[in-house]
Amino acid sequence: MIATLNPIKTKCEHCGQECNQDVVVSGEKYFCCEGCKSVYQILNENGLCEYYNLNETPGATRKVTVRPDKFAYLEEEQVGRALIHFRDDVQTHVTFYLPQIHCSSCLWLLEHINVLNAGILSSEVNFPQKEITLIFNHHKTSLRKVAEILTEIGYEPYISLQNLQSEKRKSYDKSRIYKLGVAGFCLGNIMLMSFPEYFSMDGYIETNLAGFFRYLNLALSLPTFFYSGSEFFIAAYKGLKNRFLNIDAPIALALIITFVRSVYEVVSGTGSGYFDSLSGIIFFMLIGRILQDRTYQAISFDRDYTSYFPIAVTKLLDKKESAVTLPEIKTGDILLIHDGELIPSDGILSKGEARIDYSFITGESLPVHKEKGEIVYAGGKQIGGNIELLVTREVAQSYLTDLWNKQQFKKFEDKHSSFVHIVSQYFTVVLLGITVLTAAYWYRVNPSLIMPSVTSILIVACPCALLLSSSFTYGNILRMLSRNGFYLRSAAVLEGIIQADTIVFDKTGTLTVTEDNEVTYTGQALSDAEQNSVALLVSQSQHPLSKAVKRHLNRITEGNVSGFQAITGKGLAGESGNLFVKAGSYEFVTGVTEKNKTAVTAEVHLSVDGKYKGYFSVHNRFRTGTEQLIKTLKKYFSIAVISGDNDFEEKNLQARFGEDSEYLFYQKPEDKLNYVRMLQAKGRKVMMIGDGLNDAGALKQSEVGISVSEKVNNFTPASDAVLEAQSLSRLFEIIRFARSGKEIIIISFIISLIYNIAGLYFAVQGTLSPLIAAILMPASSVTIVLITYGLSGLSGWRLGFLNEKNDSKHDYNHVLT
Amino acid sequence: MSVIIILLAASLSVAGFFLGAYLWSVKTGQFDDDYSPAVRILFENDVAQKGKPNNHLATPPSGEIHPDGVGSTQKF
Numbered sequence: 001m002i003a004t005l006n007p008i009k010t011k012c013e014h015c016g017q018e019c020n021q022d023v024v025v026s027g028e029k030y031f032c033c034e035g036c037k038s039v040y041q042i043l044n045e046n047g048l049c050e051y052y053n054l055n056e057t058p059g060a061t062r063k064v065t066v067r068p069d070k071f072a073y074l075e076e077e078q079v080g081r082a083l084i085h086f087r088d089d090v091q092t093h094v095t096f097y098l099p100q101i102h103c104s105s106c107l108w109l110l111e112h113i114n115v116l117n118a119g120i121l122s123s124e125v126n127f128p129q130k131e132i133t134l135i136f137n138h139h140k141t142s143l144r145k146v147a148e149i150l151t152e153i154g155y156e157p158y159i160s161l162q163n164l165q166s167e168k169r170k171s172y173d174k175s176r177i178y179k180l181g182v183a184g185f186c187l188g189n190i191m192l193m194s195f196p197e198y199f200s201m202d203g204y205i206e207t208n209l210a211g212f213f214r215y216l217n218l219a220l221s222l223p224t225f226f227y228s229g230s231e232f233f234i235a236a237y238k239g240l241k242n243r244f245l246n247i248d249a250p251i252a253l254a255l256i257i258t259f260v261r262s263v264y265e266v267v268s269g270t271g272s273g274y275f276d277s278l279s280g281i282i283f284f285m286l287i288g289r290i291l292q293d294r295t296y297q298a299i300s301f302d303r304d305y306t307s308y309f310p311i312a313v314t315k316l317l318d319k320k321e322s323a324v325t326l327p328e329i330k331t332g333d334i335l336l337i338h339d340g341e342l343i344p345s346d347g348i349l350s351k352g353e354a355r356i357d358y359s360f361i362t363g364e365s366l367p368v369h370k371e372k373g374e375i376v377y378a379g380g381k382q383i384g385g386n387i388e389l390l391v392t393r394e395v396a397q398s399y400l401t402d403l404w405n406k407q408q409f410k411k412f413e414d415k416h417s418s419f420v421h422i423v424s425q426y427f428t429v430v431l432l433g434i435t436v437l438t439a440a441y442w443y444r445v446n447p448s449l450i451m452p453s454v455t456s457i458l459i460v461a462c463p464c465a466l467l468l469s470s471s472f473t474y475g476n477i478l479r480m481l482s483r484n485g486f487y488l489r490s491a492a493v494l495e496g497i498i499q500a501d502t503i504v505f506d507k508t509g510t511l512t513v514t515e516d517n518e519v520t521y522t523g524q525a526l527s528d529a530e531q532n533s534v535a536l537l538v539s540q541s542q543h544p545l546s547k548a549v550k551r552h553l554n555r556i557t558e559g560n561v562s563g564f565q566a567i568t569g570k571g572l573a574g575e576s577g578n579l580f581v582k583a584g585s586y587e588f589v590t591g592v593t594e595k596n597k598t599a600v601t602a603e604v605h606l607s608v609d610g611k612y613k614g615y616f617s618v619h620n621r622f623r624t625g626t627e628q629l630i631k632t633l634k635k636y637f638s639i640a641v642i643s644g645d646n647d648f649e650e651k652n653l654q655a656r657f658g659e660d661s662e663y664l665f666y667q668k669p670e671d672k673l674n675y676v677r678m679l680q681a682k683g684r685k686v687m688m689i690g691d692g693l694n695d696a697g698a699l700k701q702s703e704v705g706i707s708v709s710e711k712v713n714n715f716t717p718a719s720d721a722v723l724e725a726q727s728l729s730r731l732f733e734i735i736r737f738a739r740s741g742k743e744i745i746i747i748s749f750i751i752s753l754i755y756n757i758a759g760l761y762f763a764v765q766g767t768l769s770p771l772i773a774a775i776l777m778p779a780s781s782v783t784i785v786l787i788t789y790g791l792s793g794l795s796g797w798r799l800g801f802l803n804e805k806n807d808s809k810h811d812y813n814h815v816l817t
Numbered sequence: 818m819s820v821i822i823i824l825l826a827a828s829l830s831v832a833g834f835f836l837g838a839y840l841w842s843v844k845t846g847q848f849d850d851d852y853s854p855a856v857r858i859l860f861e862n863d864v865a866q867k868g869k870p871n872n873h874l875a876t877p878p879s880g881e882i883h884p885d886g887v888g889s890t891q892k893f
Contacts, residue, residue, distance in 0.1 A: 050861070104856040107853050107856055107857065108856075108860055111857070111860075125853055126849070126850050126853070127850050127852040127853040128849070128850055128851070128852065129850075174843055174844070177843050177848075178840055178843065181836060181839045181840055181843070182836070185832060185833070185835075185836040188832065189828075189829060189832060192828075193825075209821065212822065216825070
């Protein structure tokens with residue numbers, strides 16, 4: 001191993017990253033790169049340095065530079081129209097998605113952006129959506145300039161094909177919030193109106209006044225019953241239609257019987273009814289449902305390829321560049337793909353040398369090299385210089401689109417029948433048994449008591465407590481998990497996690513980091529001068545292996561390489577710092593044919609002045625904590641690693657994760673899907689953890705599909721849950737937390753049963769007074785809410801989920817470097 | 818006892834007013850962003866001192882500004 005050398009260790013003023021060898025100094029401030037420095041300078045010149053006072057190092061790193069004319073396509077009218085949502089003679093309103101938004105500094109700077117350009121009239125940030133809405137005078141500035149200003153200060157708008165296709169993202173469903181408001185209003189007033197009834201002695205309140213109160217309660221219960229409670233009836237109806245007795249069915253039955261009996265009592269003048277209990281149940285159940293089904297505004301679980309594709313690319317026509325939107329690309333067009341851009345359609349490489357990163361599509365960890373004349377498939381990212389591409393298939397028919405559509409043929413649905421539904425089925429059967437027995441008893445003793453006792457039983461034994469316990473427990477667990485970087489599509493996914501007994505991991509991008517490598521050196525130790533020479537040589541090349549070696553050596557590279565040679569697929573050679581260095585394949589370096597047979601070239605051999613020194617081997621960098629995670633998981637689950645990559649890493653994987661797990665390589669997307677199917681055929685419950693499009697089929701097929709993402713807001717295949725990459729190491733705790741949820745539900749269900757038995761004691765005798773119901777119902781609801789919240793909070797605290805992790809920016813930085 | 822009925826009508830209409838206000842605030846998206854309004858209100862408007870107009874002062878509602886500054890939005 002070579003000792004790494006760090007000349008200056010200091011933090012970048014802008015983004016807070018450690019400055020390595022390329023530190024940039026401006027005044028007394030240090031920056032990690034020119035990009036960060038230029039943002040600072042712009043803000044400094046315009047008196048916007050308050051940005052740095054609100055939060056320490058609030059910026060996102062700017063190491064990846066943005067091409068100057070990247071946003072030229074915004075001048076195209078069609079693209080502009082997709083982004084602009086209002087335009088008159090003077091003003092234009094536009095909304096951009098800025099994934100970098102993460103703190104109050106961002107908010108402050110973006111809302112003061114008019115200082116930088118007088119044409120911008122106002123700007124407003126929607127923080128949870130990470131969006132900025134700008135109003136600008138289009139006589140003074142343009143859409144392109146606005147996007148460029150945002151980019152200059154470090155907030156590059158993310159514009160994808162999706163902007164062009166979907167008209168407007170629909171806002172989340174608010175109807176439950178309205179229903180809750182109405183139910184709360186009615187509950188409060190009904191309770192107020194019921195107090196005279198509870199506390200009056202016989203005949204104390206005047207009869208007509210009591211009647212007035214009762215009719216008022218009846219009127220107030222109508223919106224609760226018919227509007228707020230409607231979703232329980234609808235869910236019950238849907239369940240029965242599909243011949244499935246869900247938990248909503250007994251609840252709907254209880255609600256209807258409560259309502260009918262109460263109306264009967266009021267109209268016949270025999271009692272005051274149970275309107276307070278009725279609206280109380282509906283109110284609490286709605287709260288539970290809202291908590292449980294809470295949606296994450298910035299996260300979408302059903303992303304398609306349109307959010308992965310850019311909105312426009314550069315087209316070459318008679319040597320002239322013009323922007324063209326993706327749907328307009330025709331067969332035969334020549335496209336200019338810049339460094340770092342995505343290839344939007346299949347084509348033939350007509351100019352330049354392509355090195356394409358397909359890690360998202362196929363799982364290959366190293367970029368694929370393509371020569372002129374070769375076919376290039378859509379979806380890869382070009383790394384290195386610009387290339388030209390002759391389009392052979394339009395975007396809608398290209399390989400990637402095809403692959404995506406094939407796997408997206410079916411929508412995700414809840415694959416799990418919740419155990420709450422199953423428990424409620426037994427519950428319903430027992431309840432109906434008690435009802436029949438009671439009716440039979442009173443039929444013989446006193447037939448006039450049949451109706452009161454039967455209805456009372458059904459009212460009191462409403463399984464709302466069961467529903468409350470599951471929705472409040474799951475709601476709280478989902479909330480705590482989301483604050484720790486794990487976002488679930490629905491509470492039903494938790495039950496899938498509880499059931500899973502087999503965990504299948506993807507390798508590239510899931511267990512490993514795609515952008516980073518681990519380099520080890522084997523051979524004779526290199527002197528300081530030799531290291532400098534090697535670093536200088538490899539810095540001449542953009543090949544990922546060269547970059548990895550350079551990063552590993554971490555040297556300041558100055559000087560020239562004379563006689564520099566770069567032979568594609570072989571290696572580099574040149575006179576670097578008075579030493580003749582050759583780096584590349586073993587054959588290239590030594591002239592001897594390969595010593596080992598592996599065709600995989602993740603080794604960089606080295607010779608200095610004709611003498612063979614040794615080799616660097618470049619491995620995937622595994623995410624921190626994965627080793628420990630797999631070792632722990634192995635005690636409880638069977639584990640498999642399935643990769644689309646080559647088997648170069650097999651030994652490394654076995655060394656890290658043990659030899660008893662299954663490792664599969666060279667797996668195509670279909671193979672992954674079939675592997676999951678095969679496990680399921682054996683009766684296993686599979687949890688699949690993947691990150692790329694090549695995992696999409698397997699993610700869907702498995703009981704729980706979790707996609708791991710570094711940028712939660714972008715690029716995840718459709719899945720049941722999205723897990724932030726740095727939370728992957730806590731997967732075991734997540735599973736334990738989910739399991740504790742089930743125990744909590746069982747505990748609270750037992751408690752609610754005790755309440756039910758107490759209520760039944762009165763009900764079977766036909767003596768359930770509204771007052772007893774009014775005490776029992778809210779008391780049981782409140783107890784359940786407190787217990788579920790308390791216990792799930794306790795469990796979350798023990799597993800370390802209580803505290804919010806708040807480091808979203810640094811994840812973002814990590815992705816870019 | 819008719820006074821009770823009057824009081825009830827009054828209390829119900831007050832509660833109904835608040836229900837309406839609640840529904841309106843949900844509908845207009847006032848609960849959509851629970852982070853930025855709380856932070857935004859604490860920002861200083863010192864950028865305006867650079868001689869360039871500040872965001873919040875750039876388009877003051879002209880009708881509400883009194884000559885003597887009373888009731889002016891610029892006070893905040």
